[in-house]
Amino acid sequence: MTTPEIAQRSPYPVAVEAGKDYYWCACGKSKAQPFCDGSHKGGEFTPMKFTAETDATVYFCGCKHSGKSPLCDGSHKTLPAA
Numbered sequence: 171m172t173t174p175e176i177a178q179r180s181p182y183p184v185a186v187e188a189g190k191d192y193y194w195c196a197c198g199k200s201k202a203q204p205f206c207d208g209s210h211k212g213g214e215f216t217p218m219k220f221t222a223e224t225d226a227t228v229y230f231c232g233c234k235h236s237g238k239s240p241l242c243d244g245s246h247k248t249l250p251a252a
Contacts, residue, residue, distance in 0.1 A: 182231075194239070196240075205217075
């Protein structure tokens with residue numbers, strides 16, 4: 171299995187709207203982080219759909235290694251140095 175690229179070593183805070191769908195980039199290649207721009211095409215990654223339950227600020231994973239994808243779980247703190 172291919173490892174995703176680390177887009178950044180911290181989460182992306184995003185103000186989301188209740189009922190709206192967001193497509194989180196799982197490969198790390200998107201230029202529209204933390205969201206998918208289609209850069210994964212031809213690879214084994216696909217974007218992950220996130221539907222906001224309430225209007226809120228959520229923290230999307232930037233390192234692409236979260237165990238709670240698409241949201242950050244702090245995994246970026248345990249990644250080896252670049």
